[in-house]
Amino acid sequence: MNMPEQGLKRDYSHLIQEGKVHSSMYTSDQVFDDEMEAIFHHGWVFVGHDSEIPNTGDYVLRQLGKQPVIMTRDKDGGVNVIRNRCAHRANMVCGYEGENKKVLVCPYHGWVYDLKGALIDVPHPDGYPDDFDKSQLGMVPATQIGVYRGFVFASLEGSGITLAEHLGDATALIDRAVDLSPEGELELQAGWLQHRFKANWKMLPENDCDGYHVETTHASFMHATDSQAMDLLADTDAEPPVVRDWGNGHMEIDFNVAYRSRNIPFEWFGRVPASKLPKYTAAMIKAYGEERAHELSVTGPPHAIIFPNLFLGELNVVFYYPVSANECVQLYTPMSLKGAPEVNKRAIHQTEGAVGPASFLIPEDVIIAERNQSGLSAGGQEWVDLSRGMHREYEEDGKIVSHMSDETVNRGFWRRHREEMLRDHSA
Numbered sequence: 261m262n263m264p265e266q267g268l269k270r271d272y273s274h275l276i277q278e279g280k281v282h283s284s285m286y287t288s289d290q291v292f293d294d295e296m297e298a299i300f301h302h303g304w305v306f307v308g309h310d311s312e313i314p315n316t317g318d319y320v321l322r323q324l325g326k327q328p329v330i331m332t333r334d335k336d337g338g339v340n341v342i343r344n345r346c347a348h349r350a351n352m353v354c355g356y357e358g359e360n361k362k363v364l365v366c367p368y369h370g371w372v373y374d375l376k377g378a379l380i381d382v383p384h385p386d387g388y389p390d391d392f393d394k395s396q397l398g399m400v401p402a403t404q405i406g407v408y409r410g411f412v413f414a415s416l417e418g419s420g421i422t423l424a425e426h427l428g429d430a431t432a433l434i435d436r437a438v439d440l441s442p443e444g445e446l447e448l449q450a451g452w453l454q455h456r457f458k459a460n461w462k463m464l465p466e467n468d469c470d471g472y473h474v475e476t477t478h479a480s481f482m483h484a485t486d487s488q489a490m491d492l493l494a495d496t497d498a499e500p501p502v503v504r505d506w507g508n509g510h511m512e513i514d515f516n517v518a519y520r521s522r523n524i525p526f527e528w529f530g531r532v533p534a535s536k537l538p539k540y541t542a543a544m545i546k547a548y549g550e551e552r553a554h555e556l557s558v559t560g561p562p563h564a565i566i567f568p569n570l571f572l573g574e575l576n577v578v579f580y581y582p583v584s585a586n587e588c589v590q591l592y593t594p595m596s597l598k599g600a601p602e603v604n605k606r607a608i609h610q611t612e613g614a615v616g617p618a619s620f621l622i623p624e625d626v627i628i629a630e631r632n633q634s635g636l637s638a639g640g641q642e643w644v645d646l647s648r649g650m651h652r653e654y655e656e657d658g659k660i661v662s663h664m665s666d667e668t669v670n671r672g673f674w675r676r677h678r679e680e681m682l683r684d685h686s687a
Contacts, residue, residue: 300325509567509676
């Protein structure tokens with residue numbers, strides 16, 4: 261298979277075209293290394309949620325591209341994202357998540373850092389000269405950190421744009437999720453369920469907003485459960501779901517269109533009647549008023565990707581990190597709504613049924629992704645086709661929209677991917 265290159269640099273304007281992508285974009289180690297630098301080190305990446313670290317000294321460990329990082333809550337209440345590397349001999353300062361910390365101490369030689377990563381003490385300081393400058397030997401923070409409604413994003417090396425510019429109109433997707441809380445906040449305290457895929461990381465966001473595979477890949481789920489998804493697709497009197505390209509690589513399967521058309525409260529929540537959620541319904545009316553509370557009960561949360569690694573999957577928060585060109589990890593947690601215990605209890609059970617170890621959906625998605633990765637090695641064809649629905653796309657409120665089964669959103673994802681791979685990050 262011929263790999264189009266310019267010297268040692270790949271020609272991403274050729275490898276990523278409108279409606280097709282070269283197979284090497286999923287299999288090449290060089291492409292993977294370029295992605296880590298361009299997208300995961302210089303771009304805006306989801307790190308975590310600030311509710312995971314509610315107290316001073318709380319921290320979690322994450323991976324941004326090839327770099328391990330720590331997300332901490334400092335004594336001023338701020339959220340920090342710092343590289344998990346001691347400035348002395350490069351040992352990982354934190355090797356596991358555990359109890360709340362007053363300081364961060366490297367286990368190798370005992371260098372001590374504050375919760376922002378500044379070096380505050382070293383053992384046996386007489387081994388260094390009087391002009392030893394601790395201020396120059398801290399744990400290095402991400403160049404840019406931003407928080408939107410509790411969702412923490414960072415750019416390790418600096419992206420050249422603000423978080424607001426990166427998110428663009430897709431803030432509405434996050435708003436749609438968070439506004440389901442009568443207190444306007446999420447509390448992600450249930451822990452993360454991890455799944456390891458022997459597949460390229462891009463297959464996960466591609467699949468999560470792919471409406472074409474559902475009736476085939478998840479046929480057993482559709483037949484075994486009373487899923488509202490089948491009703492939405494079968495109802496000829498209601499507006500059908502669509503896929504929506506929000507720009508900047510953000511994308512959605514917009515079930516909201518169908519839910520709004522049918523106007524049935526909590527249809528998105530397994531058709532739970534409002535009478536089963538009396539305290540939640542009352543709290544929402546008190547917080548938003550009857551009209552807005554009813555609207556939120558009808559439309560529900562989004563099913564959307566925030567480029568490159570965050571998936572808002574109904575009442576789940578999902579993110580992924582790449583391991584290699586042929587491996588990645590996906591992490592799930594229920595989207596717990598602050599002030600909504602009735603909803604949260606049911607949401608945990610839904611997460612167990614959808615993505616738990618013995619669930620309906622995730623085992624099938626894992627198998628398909630890994631078969632995809634294997635199939636790419638078969639050869640014979642160099643390109644992966646993403647052209648479905650190009651002839652019937654239309655524009656709505658400045659966004660490209662099409663039939664739920666079309667690959668409109670995948671093309672939007674790849675357009676942003678190509679932009680990042682072609683961007684000059686040396687400036």
